[in-house]
Amino acid sequence: xxxxxxxxxxxxxxxxxxxxxxxxxxxxxxxxxxxxxxxxxxxxxxxxxxxxxxxxxxxxxxxxxxxxxxxxxxxxxxxxxxxxxxxxxxxxxxxxxxxxxxxxxxxxxxxxxxxxxxxxxxxxxxxxxxxxxxxxxxxxxxxxxxxxxxxxxxxxxxxxxx
Numbered sequence: 001x002x003x004x005x006x007x008x009x010x011x012x013x014x015x016x017x018x019x020x021x022x023x024x025x026x027x028x029x030x031x032x033x034x035x036x037x038x039x040x041x042x043x044x045x046x047x048x049x050x051x052x053x054x055x056x057x058x059x060x061x062x063x064x065x066x067x068x069x070x071x072x073x074x075x076x077x078x079x080x081x082x083x084x085x086x087x088x089x090x091x092x093x094x095x096x097x098x099x100x101x102x103x104x105x106x107x108x109x110x111x112x113x114x115x116x117x118x119x120x121x122x123x124x125x126x127x128x129x130x131x132x133x134x135x136x137x138x139x140x141x142x143x144x145x146x147x148x149x150x151x152x153x154x155x156x157x158x159x160x161x162x
Contacts, residue, residue: 011039019058072097103145
């Protein structure tokens with residue numbers, strides 16, 4: 001199946017997309033991600049939630065499946081369920097380019113559940129800081145943002161715990 005055909009099936013709400021077809025979304029090139037994004041914005045939020053959850057489940061079950069480009073794109077999503085699921089999908093990624101989006105989400109007015117997911121995702125990067133695998137500016141941004149959340153008066157308890 002081609003990517004174009006798969007994207008047509010994603011947009012068609014009258015059918016379910018077989019899990020085996022999701023391989024078309026692995027390792028997308030920038031122009032392919034653009035094609036996906038144009039299709040994605042036309043899909044209703046409930047279907048987007050199911051699709052991104054399917055991608056996370058597939059990636060957890062098979063580490064060779066890489067939907068990272070899509071998960072990264074969804075870090076800017078308005079829907080909190082899609083956003084939180086995208087953060088879960090990026091758990092294995094050590095890509096420093098996602099740090100600003102995670103920091104923005106942590107500092108946002110999103111729900112405590114979404115902000116705690118961002119804090120947990122940033123915690124992984126703090127380990128990379130200790131191993132000397134991140135830039136000093138990343139270390140400072142992560143440290144300052146997480147320390148701000150440590151104060152119970154500044155944060156919801158769920159975020160504070162993370």
